Amino acid sequence: MPGLKLLMAVVALAAGCATRQPASAPASNPAAGQSFRMTVVTGPVEGRVSVADIEHGFVVVDYGTHPVPPIGTTLTVYRGDDRKIGQVTLTEPRQGQLISGDILDGQPQIGDAVRPEPIPR
Numbered sequence: 158m159p160g161l162k163l164l165m166a167v168v169a170l171a172a173g174c175a176t177r178q179p180a181s182a183p184a185s186n187p188a189a190g191q192s193f194r195m196t197v198v199t200g201p202v203e204g205r206v207s208v209a210d211i212e213h214g215f216v217v218v219d220y221g222t223h224p225v226p227p228i229g230t231t232l233t234v235y236r237g238d239d240r241k242i243g244q245v246t247l248t249e250p251r252q253g254q255l256i257s258g259d260i261l262d263g264q265p266q267i268g269d270a271v272r273p274e275p276i277p278r
Contacts (some may be wrong), residue, residue, distance in 0.1 A: 170212040
């Protein structure tokens with residue numbers, strides 16, 4: 158399990174170094190002159206590979222300010238001009254916006270995009 162120990166160290170280090178602004182709470186009565194802030198996500202949420210360990214078969218995906226998909230979700234890895242590189246399944250551990258994933262196929266690299274495949278119409 159040396160890969161798991163390495164992953165935990167990377168996740169803890171990355172999460173400790175990340176700076177995040179506190180989320181603003183919605184106002185209880187916007188009609189009374191108060192305002193609120195709401196984030197609307199349209200389209201597929203995209204994460205980025207921040208760690209890729211091909212030898213041990215895992216990646217760490219950073220979702221930044223986007224919601225993290227549930228553990229067990231299988232996603233496609235894309236590089237550059239939307240070339241499909243492989244697939245990963247999100248697994249534990251998860252810390253904040255960082256989540257690990259098992260590599261199912263391909264050789265993801267740092268910076269690759271991770272998102273669901275488009276649904277055929």
